[in-house]
Amino acid sequence: xxxxxxxxxxxxxxxxxxxxxxxxxxxxxxxxxxxxxxxxxxxxxxxxxxxxxxxxxxxxxxxxxxxxxxxxxxxxxxxxxxxxxxxxxxxxxxxxxxxxxxxxxxxxxxxxxxxxxxxxxxxxxxxxxxxxxxxxxxxxxxxxxxxxxxxxxxxxxxxxxxxxxxxxxxxxxxxxxxxxxxxxxxxxxxxxxxxxxxxxxxxxxxxxxxxxxxxxxxxxxxxxxxxxxxxxxxxxxxxxx
Amino acid sequence: xxxxxxxxxxxxxxxxxxxxxxxxxxxxxxxxxxxxxxxxxxxxxxxxxxxxxxxxxxxxxxxxxxxxxxxxxxxxxxxxxxxxxxxxxxxxxxxxxxxxxxxxxxxxxxxxxxxxxxxxxxxxxxxxxxxxxxxxxxxxxxxxxxxxxxxxxxxxxxxxxxxxxxxxxxxxxxxxxxxxxxxxxxxxxxxxxxxxxxxxxxxxxxxxxxxxxxxxxxxxxxxxxxxxxxxxxxxxxxxxxxxxxxxxxxxxxxxxxxxxxxxxxxxxxxxxxxxxxxxxxxxxxxxxxxxxxxxxxxxxxxxxxxxxxxxxxxxxxxxxxxxxxxxxxxxxxxxxxxxxxxxxxxxxxxxxxxxxxxxxxxxxxxxxxxxxxxxxxxxxxxxxxxxxxxxxxxxxxxxxxxxxxxxxxxxxxxxxxxxxxxxxxxxxxxxxxxxxxxxxxxxxxxxxxxxxxxxxxxxxxxxxxxxxxxxxxxxxxxxxxxxxxxxxxxxxxxxxxxxxxxxxxxxxxxxxxxxxxxxxxxxxxxxxxxxxxxxxxxxxxxxxxxxxxxxxxxxxxxxxxxxxxxxxxxxxxxxxxxxxxxxxxxxxxxxxxxxxxxxxxxxxxxxxxxxxxxxxxx
Numbered sequence: 074x075x076x077x078x079x080x081x082x083x084x085x086x087x088x089x090x091x092x093x094x095x096x097x098x099x100x101x102x103x104x105x106x107x108x109x110x111x112x113x114x115x116x117x118x119x120x121x122x123x124x125x126x127x128x129x130x131x132x133x134x135x136x137x138x139x140x141x142x143x144x145x146x147x148x149x150x151x152x153x154x155x156x157x158x159x160x161x162x163x164x165x166x167x168x169x170x171x172x173x174x175x176x177x178x179x180x181x182x183x184x185x186x187x188x189x190x191x192x193x194x195x196x197x198x199x200x201x202x203x204x205x206x207x208x209x210x211x212x213x214x215x216x217x218x219x220x221x222x223x224x225x226x227x228x229x230x231x232x233x234x235x236x237x238x239x240x241x242x243x244x245x246x247x248x249x250x251x252x253x254x255x256x257x258x259x260x261x262x263x264x265x266x267x268x269x270x271x272x273x274x275x276x277x278x279x280x281x282x283x284x285x286x287x288x289x290x291x292x293x294x295x296x297x298x299x300x301x302x303x304x305x306x307x308x309x310x311x312x313x314x
Numbered sequence: 315x316x317x318x319x320x321x322x323x324x325x326x327x328x329x330x331x332x333x334x335x336x337x338x339x340x341x342x343x344x345x346x347x348x349x350x351x352x353x354x355x356x357x358x359x360x361x362x363x364x365x366x367x368x369x370x371x372x373x374x375x376x377x378x379x380x381x382x383x384x385x386x387x388x389x390x391x392x393x394x395x396x397x398x399x400x401x402x403x404x405x406x407x408x409x410x411x412x413x414x415x416x417x418x419x420x421x422x423x424x425x426x427x428x429x430x431x432x433x434x435x436x437x438x439x440x441x442x443x444x445x446x447x448x449x450x451x452x453x454x455x456x457x458x459x460x461x462x463x464x465x466x467x468x469x470x471x472x473x474x475x476x477x478x479x480x481x482x483x484x485x486x487x488x489x490x491x492x493x494x495x496x497x498x499x500x501x502x503x504x505x506x507x508x509x510x511x512x513x514x515x516x517x518x519x520x521x522x523x524x525x526x527x528x529x530x531x532x533x534x535x536x537x538x539x540x541x542x543x544x545x546x547x548x549x550x551x552x553x554x555x556x557x558x559x560x561x562x563x564x565x566x567x568x569x570x571x572x573x574x575x576x577x578x579x580x581x582x583x584x585x586x587x588x589x590x591x592x593x594x595x596x597x598x599x600x601x602x603x604x605x606x607x608x609x610x611x612x613x614x615x616x617x618x619x620x621x622x623x624x625x626x627x628x629x630x631x632x633x634x635x636x637x638x639x640x641x642x643x644x645x646x647x648x649x650x651x652x653x654x655x656x657x658x659x660x661x662x663x664x665x666x667x668x669x670x671x672x673x674x675x676x677x678x679x680x681x682x683x684x685x686x687x688x689x690x691x692x693x694x695x696x697x698x699x700x701x702x703x704x705x706x707x708x709x710x711x712x713x714x715x716x717x718x719x720x721x722x723x724x725x726x727x728x729x730x731x732x733x734x735x736x737x738x739x740x741x742x743x744x745x746x747x748x749x750x751x752x753x754x755x756x757x758x759x760x761x762x763x764x765x766x767x768x769x770x771x772x773x774x775x776x777x778x779x780x781x782x783x784x785x786x787x788x789x790x791x792x793x794x795x796x797x798x799x800x801x802x803x804x805x806x807x808x809x810x811x812x813x814x815x816x817x818x819x820x821x822x823x824x825x826x827x828x829x830x831x832x833x834x835x836x837x838x839x840x841x842x843x844x845x846x847x848x849x850x851x852x853x854x855x856x857x858x859x860x861x862x863x864x865x866x867x868x869x870x871x872x873x874x875x876x877x878x879x880x881x882x883x884x885x886x887x888x889x890x891x892x893x894x895x896x897x898x899x900x901x902x903x904x905x906x907x908x909x910x911x912x913x914x915x916x917x918x919x920x921x922x923x924x925x926x927x928x929x930x931x932x
Binding site: 096099101102103104107110111115117118124126127128130178179180185188189190191195196239243246247248251252257272306309 | 647
C-alpha cells in the first residue's frame with residue numbers, strides 16, 4: 074500500500090471517516106452535499122499532485138491500467154477484478170434507484186435565506202435615536218414578543234424554538250443580522266413569513282406578520298434592542314460617530 | 315384599364331392649370347392626399363407604439379442573450395489582446411529579442427482575424443435590439459445619441475490604426491519601430507474608448523442617472539457617469555487581459571499538441587507559457603476589482619446587492635468560486651508542470667513546496683465553495699438545526715471568502731516566483747538575507763490576512779468592508795510589488811544551474827491551457843448573466859420596466875444551460891477564426907525555408923519576461 078493510488082484511496086477513506094463520523098462528535102453532522110464537495114476536492118488534489126510528473130503519473134495510473142486491461146491479474150486479483158466489474162454497475166444502479174425512488178422525504182433544497190427586500194423598504198433608516206432608553210424599551214418589547222422563539226440570549230433558542238423547522242434565527246451568529254441593514258430587519262419583522270417574495274420559495278418562515286400587532290415605532294426599537302443584546306452592529310455605509 | 319384612363323385624364327388636366335387656379339388645385343390635392351397622410355401617420359404611430367417583437371420558437375430574449383454574449387466575449391478578446399501584444403512588442407524592442415516581436419505579431423494576427431467577427435456580431439446585436447426592443451432602444455438613443463457619435467468615431471480610428479499596425483508591421487521595423495510602437499499605443503487608447511463607451515450604456519441600465527434638464531450632451535454625460543461605470547470599466551479591462559491571455563494560451567496549447575517538429579513544439583510551448591503568464595498576471599488583481607464593483611452595487615442599491623449576493627442569484631457565486639478555483643488550480647498546475655518538465659531534475663526539490671501550495675489552495679477553495687445556506691435534506695437540516703452549519707457556516711460569509719481569495723492569490727503569485735527562480739542559483743552576496751526577508755514577509759502577510767479575516771467576524775460590517783478587506787488587499791499587493799523587483803534583481807545576477815528545456819511538456823499541459831480558456835469563458839458568461847439579471851424585471855433599473863413576455867428571471871438551471879451553450883458556441887467561433895487565420899501560413903511555408911531559430915537557454919542567462927524569455931547575459 075505504498076503507491077500513489079493506494080495513498081489516494083487511504084486519503085479519501087480517511088477524509089470520509091473524519092467528515093462523516095469524527096467531526097459530528099464535536100458539532101452537528103455535515104450534509105451529504107458538503108461531504109461530497111470536500112471529497113471531490115481531496116480527489117482533485119491527489120490527481121493534480123500525482124499527474125505533475127511522468128514518473129508519478131505512471132505510478133498513479135499504472136495499477137488502473139493493469140486492472141482495466143487485466144494484465145497480470147491472475148488468481149485472487151483476477152477474481153477480485155471480475156467482482157468489481159460486476160459490483161460497480163450494481164452500485165451505480167442502486168445509487169440511481171435510491172435517488173429516483175419515490176420517498177416521503179422532501180428533496181434537498183437550495184433555499185434563498187436573504188431574498189431582496191421590496192423597493193419601499195430599501196434605504197430606510199431607523200428614525201429613533203440610539204439612546205439607552207430606546208434600547209431598553211426595545212429589549213423589553215423583544216422579551217415580550219420575540220424571545221419565546223429567538224431566545225432570551227438572542228441565540229435562537231427560545232422555549233418555543235423546538236417547534237419550528239427551520240429554527241428561529243440566531244442573532245448572535247455574525248452571519249445573520251450583522252450582515253444586514255436595519256431596514257432589512259424592519260421589513261422581515263413587519264411583513265413576516267407571508268411577506269416573503271417569490272425568490273424566497275419555498276416559503277419556510279413561521280415569522281408572524283407583526284405589522285398587525287405592533288406599531289412601526291415598536292418594531293424599530295425592537296431592532297435596536299436586538300442588535301444591542303446580540304452584541305452585533307447593523308450593516309451601514311456610514312461609520313458611526 | 316379604367317384606372318389607367320383616370321390617370322391619363324388627371325395628367326391631361328395638369329398642364330392646363332392656370333396660375334389663377336393654383337390655389338384651387340392645391341386645395342384639391344390636399345383634400346385628395348390628406349387621408350393618405352393620416353393613414354401614413356397612423357401606420358408610423360402604430361410602428362412607434364410597438365414595444366416588443368418576438369422570434370417565435372426561439373424567443374427574443376434567448377436570441378439576444380446568445381448574440382450579446384458572443385459579441386461581448388469576442389470584444390473582450392479583441393480589446394484585451396492589443397494590450398499584451400503591444401507589451402510583448404516593447405519587450406522585444408528593448409531586449410532586441412526577435413522572438414518577442416514574432417510573438418507580438420502572432421497575437422496581432424489572431425486579433426485582426428477576430429476583429430471583423432466582433433464587428434459583425436455587434437451589427438447583428440444592434441439590429442436585433444432595434445427590431446426586438448424598439449421602445450427601449452428609442453429611450454437609450456434619446457439619452458445616449460452623442461455618445462453614439464463618439465463611439466462611431468472611435469471605431470473608425472481603431473480600425474484605421476489596426477490596419478496600419480498590422481499591415482505595417484514588417485515595413486516599420488528598424489528606424490520606424492518607435493512609430494509602430496506609437497501606433498500600438500494609439501490602438502490601445504482607442505480600444506479603451508471603444509470599451510468604456512458601450513459600458514456606459516450597459517451600466518446605465520443597472521444604475522441609471524437620469525437628468526431631465528440640460529442639453530443632449532449634459533444628459534448623455536450624466537447618464538454615462540453612473541455609479542457602476544468605472545468599476546465595470548476597470549473590471550472588464552482586467553478581465554479582457556485575462557481572457558485574451560488564456561485564449562492565446564489555449565491557441566498555443568492546441569498548436570503545441572498539433573506541432574509536427576521540435577521547433578514548433580518549442581515555440582508553442584513558450585507561447586503557451588506567455589499566454590498563461592498573462593492570464594495569471596491579470597487574474598491576480600481581478601478579484602479586487604470585482605470586490606470594488608460589488609461594493610459599489612451594494613452602495614448604489616441594497617436591493618440589487620442582496621439579489622446578487624444573498625438572494626436568488628447568490629448560488630451563481632458558488633459556481634463562480636468553483637470556476638475561479640479551477641482556473642487558479644489550472645494556472646498553478648501549468649506552472650508546476652513547467653518546473654517539473656522544463657527544468658530537468660527539479661521534480662524532487664520542488665515536490666514538497668508544490669504539495670504545500672496545493673494543500674493551501676485546496677483548503678481555500680473548500681472554504682470559498684462552502685455556501686452560507688447549505689444544500690440539505692429535511693433530515694440533515696434538522697440535525698444541523700437549520701441550513702446553517704454551526705461550525706462550517708462561518709465559511710459562508712464575506713470575511714471568510716475575502717480571506718481565502720487573498721490567500722489563493724498569494725499562493726499563485728508564489729508559484730510564479732518559484733517558477734521564476736527554478737533552476738537558478740543566486741550569486742549576489744545579499745541573496746541569503748533577501749530570501750530570508752522575503753520568507754518572513756510571506757509568513758507575516760499570510761498570518762495578517764488570516765487574522766484580519768477572523769477579526770472581521772467581530773467588528774461591524776462597515777469596519778470590515780472599509781478597513782479590514784482593504785488592508786488584506788493591500789497586504790497581498792505589497793507582497794507582489796516588493797517580491798517582483800527583488801526577485802528580478804536577484805535573478806539578474808543569478809547563474810543557471812539547470813538549463814530550461816522548451817518543447818518537453820506533456821500533452822496534458824496543452825489540455826490544461828485549453829481548460830483554463832474554457833473556464834474563463836464560462837466565468838465571463840456566468841457573471842455576465844449575474845450582472846444582467848440583477849436588474850430583475852427592469853430594462854433600466856427603476857426607470858423602465860420590462861413589460862414583455864420575458865419579464866421574469868430564468869431558473870438557474872436554464873441560465874446555466876445557456877452559459878454552457880454560449881461557451882460552446884464561442885469556442886467553436888474562436889476555433890474557426892484561428893483555423894482560417896492560420897490557413898495561409900501553411901501555404902506560405904517553403905520547404906527549405908526554416909523558421910527563425912527559437913532561442914535555447916544556454917547556461918548563464920537571465921529572463922527578460924519573468925521566467926520566460928532567454929536573453930544572453932551582458
